Amino acid sequence: MxxxxxxPQTAAARYLLDAQSPNQSLLPLTAKVNSQDHLEVGGCxxxxxxxxxxxxxYILDETTVRTAAAQYRDxxxxxxxxxxxxxxxxxxxxxxxxxxxxxSEGLGIDVVSAGELHTxxxxxxDKGKIYLHGNNKSLEELKMAIEHQVTxxxxxxxxxxxxxxxxxGRDSVQIMVRLTPGIECHxxxxxxxxxxxxxxxxxxxDTEKVFEFISHQPGLKFLGLHAHIGSQIFxxxxxxxxxxxxxxxxxxxxxxxxxxxxxxxxxxLGIRYTESDDPPSIDEWxxxxxQSVTAACEQEGLPLPKLISEPGxxxxxxxxxxxxxxxxxxxxxxxxxxxxxxxxxSDNPRPITYQSLYRAMVAxxxxxxxxxxxxxxxxxxxxxxxxxxxxELAATEPGDILVIPxxxxxxxxxxxxxxxxxxxxxxxxxxxxAHLILVRETLEDLLRHDRLPDHLV
Ligand code: LLP
Numbered sequence: 001m002x003x004x005x006x007x008p009q010t011a012a013a014r015y016l017l018d019a020q021s022p023n024q025s026l027l028p029l030t031a032k033v034n035s036q037d038h039l040e041v042g043g044c045x046x047x048x049x050x051x052x053x054x055x056x057x058y059i060l061d062e063t064t065v066r067t068a069a070a071q072y073r074d075x076x077x078x079x080x081x082x083x084x085x086x087x088x089x090x091x092x093x094x095x096x097x098x099x100x101x102x103x104s105e106g107l108g109i110d111v112v113s114a115g116e117l118h119t120x121x122x123x124x125x126d127k128g129k130i131y132l133h134g135n136n137k138s139l140e141e142l143k144m145a146i147e148h149q150v151t152x153x154x155x156x157x158x159x160x161x162x163x164x165x166x167x168x169g170r171d172s173v174q175i176m177v178r179l180t181p182g183i184e185c186h187x188x189x190x191x192x193x194x195x196x197x198x199x200x201x202x203x204x205x206d207t208e209k210v211f212e213f214i215s216h217q218p219g220l221k222f223l224g225l226h227a228h229i230g231s232q233i234f235x236x237x238x239x240x241x242x243x244x245x246x247x248x249x250x251x252x253x254x255x256x257x258x259x260x261x262x263x264x265x266x267x268x269l270g271i272r273y274t275e276s277d278d279p280p281s282i283d284e285w286x287x288x289x290x291q292s293v294t295a296a297c298e299q300e301g302l303p304l305p306k307l308i309s310e311p312g313x314x315x316x317x318x319x320x321x322x323x324x325x326x327x328x329x330x331x332x333x334x335x336x337x338x339x340x341x342x343x344x345x346s347d348n349p350r351p352i353t354y355q356s357l358y359r360a361m362v363a364x365x366x367x368x369x370x371x372x373x374x375x376x377x378x379x380x381x382x383x384x385x386x387x388x389x390x391x392e393l394a395a396t397e398p399g400d401i402l403v404i405p406x407x408x409x410x411x412x413x414x415x416x417x418x419x420x421x422x423x424x425x426x427x428x429x430x431x432x433x434a435h436l437i438l439v440r441e442t443l444e445d446l447l448r449h450d451r452l453p454d455h456l457v
Contacts, residue, residue, distance in 0.1 A: 011361035021281035023314040028061035039363040042429025056343030058426035064319035069105035075286030082304030089312030092409040097437035099123030167219025211256035228266025243292030264308035313409035320408030344378015363401040368394035
């Protein structure tokens with residue numbers, strides 16, 4: 001006889017997991033259910049936050065971000081014999097408050113545009129810990145990076161030549177070189193970056209020509225190599241394979257007289273969006289990366305380079321929940337019930353872009369029995385604006401607060417104003433205090449860049 005496993009029948013029982021590694025939790029680490037049967041995050045009642053700040057609302061738990069940062073930092077210290085630096089891939093969510101938290105944890109930062117760089121500088125990052133990435137950096141961005149003396153991760157020939165020109169007669173600029181390692185991993189097509197057919201990084205066949213070129217450029221101070229193989233990865237093998245590939249190239253660089261001070265193996269560790277997701281912990285991931293690089297260096301007879309890792313999603317993803325107010329519903333007999341919320345693809349474009357799965361719960365009914373299956377629809381004029389298909393929820397009424405967890409990574413940062421809907425506010429919660437870190441956009445904000453030519457006035 002096959003035993004059937006019945007999933008727990010309340011949101012509290014189903015989603016409040018006891019995970020040690022933040023990326024293995026479904027809710028922020030401080031999440032609990034209070035005496036009013038409301039979801040609480042960072043000591044704040046989510047239903048009260050919704051009333052105070054309005055919805056849709058991003059609620060970010062400081063403890064979860066700091067715990068993830070500390071776990072990364074400590075894991076690399078424990079498992080690696082050389083120097084290490086964890087840098088936050090701020091494309092996951094770049095804003096002053098998050099940058100300031102990450103900087104205060106001693107991490108560095110990966111930025112990919114003038115905007116992200118400007119924010120990181122204002123947030124007070126040590127310049128030596130800022131790395132500028134990007135496959136098509138503008139001349140202005142390169143100049144800005146040079147002025148701020150941050151490290152530039154060079155992606156292609158045209159950028160390398162521009163940098164060589166820009167640095168003629170100047171003090172040297174620190175660069176790393178991004179290579180496409182040719183490593184496949186199981187993740188969504190759009191977020192694979194390490195395979196050969198990728199827009200990012202130098203083709204491996206060009207590696208020696210790149211080293212040769214750099215070795216004749218006194219203005220370019222080569223620090224080492226970078227690769228990033230993809231995102232939301234649950235397997236450890238691709239990162240285990242990456243170590244020897246990268247160290248092999250470091251050896252080649254040495255033959256061209258280049259120093260091999262740093263090796264950046266990118267980010268990519270996945271997080272748990274649903275109960276069936278099973279990512280390795282931060283510590284396990286770091287251990288595999290460290291062992292693989294250490295073994296490869298021993299093999300090649302190289303000293304251990306400073307090992308840089310670049311997590312984004314696994315630092316902030318689980319730390320945030322988005323709160324919405326439930327509005328109207330529509331039942332299509334025999335097919336489904338749509339439950340609409342006051343946000344959608346403009347604050348969370350991941351379901352429509354990657355068919356990403358999320359879970360949801362009713363923040364004011366955490367211990368009520370889950371007894372309906374509904375489709376959570378956003379409010380945008382687009383049939384595909386569905387946040388969750390077949391969400392299992394307690395019975396709802398208009399005005400209830402719906403919470404979708406795991407919205408810290410690539411939600412705010414990929415948000416839009418589609419349908420001229422203002423971006424939500426974001427609050428940082430900790431110890432029962434809530435601080436506004438992003439103000440809700442207003443109608444004036446939406447019109448700030450509009451100009452009316454004279455003949456239309
Ligand atoms: N380093 C580089 C060079 C990257 O391109 C990325 C992510 C990271 C680090 C951080 O990867 P993570 O640890 O977050 O997996 N918008 C997509 C994800 C795109 C990832 C882009 N690059 C999503 O919402 O799933």
